[in-house]
Amino acid sequence: MAEEENRVILHGFWGSPFVKRVEMALKLKGIPYEYVEEDLRNKSPALLTHNPVTKKVPVLVHNGKPVAESLIIIEYIDEVWKTTGPKLLPDDPYKRARVRFWADFLHRQVMEAVLVILKTDGEAQEKAVKELEEKLVVLEGGLKEEGVFGDNGGISSAGMLEIVMCWCFGAYDLGEEVLGVKIVDWEKKAPLVYSWLQGIREIPVVKEIAPPKEKMLATLRFIRQSALESKNLAVSSS
Numbered sequence: 001m002a003e004e005e006n007r008v009i010l011h012g013f014w015g016s017p018f019v020k021r022v023e024m025a026l027k028l029k030g031i032p033y034e035y036v037e038e039d040l041r042n043k044s045p046a047l048l049t050h051n052p053v054t055k056k057v058p059v060l061v062h063n064g065k066p067v068a069e070s071l072i073i074i075e076y077i078d079e080v081w082k083t084t085g086p087k088l089l090p091d092d093p094y095k096r097a098r099v100r101f102w103a104d105f106l107h108r109q110v111m112e113a114v115l116v117i118l119k120t121d122g123e124a125q126e127k128a129v130k131e132l133e134e135k136l137v138v139l140e141g142g143l144k145e146e147g148v149f150g151d152n153g154g155i156s157s158a159g160m161l162e163i164v165m166c167w168c169f170g171a172y173d174l175g176e177e178v179l180g181v182k183i184v185d186w187e188k189k190a191p192l193v194y195s196w197l198q199g200i201r202e203i204p205v206v207k208e209i210a211p212p213k214e215k216m217l218a219t220l221r222f223i224r225q226s227a228l229e230s231k232n233l234a235v236s237s238s
């Protein structure tokens with residue numbers, strides 16, 4: 001099938017890190033797409049039809065066929081548009097498996113700890129900060145072994161790992177602004193990961209698709225406030 005015949009539609013939400021992953025993958029590869037902004041409180045019939053299982057964004061609809069789950073979508077994009085733009089995963093099956101492993105680690109473990117920090121305070125938050133630091137130390141060692149970092153840290157290429165890392169920590173300074181504290185001592189715990197992240201944040205596509213700062217800050221504050229209020233409600237009614 002000629003690539004020109006492809007019609008690509010992305011159902012998303014402006015502030016979703018998972019949607020940003022897919023936008024970044026499409027932009028890095030240079031694949032034209034149509035974007036449909038979803039109201040997550042009133043999802044479109046198209047979204048509900050295309051992703052009846054989780055009903056979440058992102059959903060990529062390629063020539064009428066839907067693909068859901070951000071990590072799966074990134075792999076799909078890389079496999080379909082093999083010769084368009086840069087490779088997002090390595091060709092070698094073993095190296096590809098390793099990239100998938102670390103992407104999954106970031107997706108499930110690191111991102112989870114980041115969300116807990118945003119949504120809690122007191123002891124629960126301190127515990128999550130400690131957990132995050134431990135995971136970053138593991139990540140630093142693991143990625144060093146994989147040879148992910150460029151010379152003197154920085155990035156050597158932008159692929160799946162950089163995409164997932166970007167929308168896990170790309171806005172960490174906004175998170176710190178909302179919490180009013182420094183979350184991670186990067187220099188002490190994970191200096192290579194930190195300089196790698198700084199390199200990722202400089203990628204032009206990242207700057208192009210980053211959500212507006214004030215809007216993002218308001219959303220992070222809202223998520224935090226709602227989580228803390230529902231926790232307090234649960235405590236007072238128990």
Ligand SMILES: N[C@@H](CCC(=O)N[C@@H](CS)C(=O)NCC(=O)O)C(=O)O
Pocket residue numbers: 013015016017018040055056057058068069070071
């Ligand atoms: N594991 C999914 C997570 C997607 C996700 O959580 N999307 C959120 C937006 S950030 C969503 O659609 N929420 C709407 C809902 O839960 O109903 C992925 O990686 O794509």
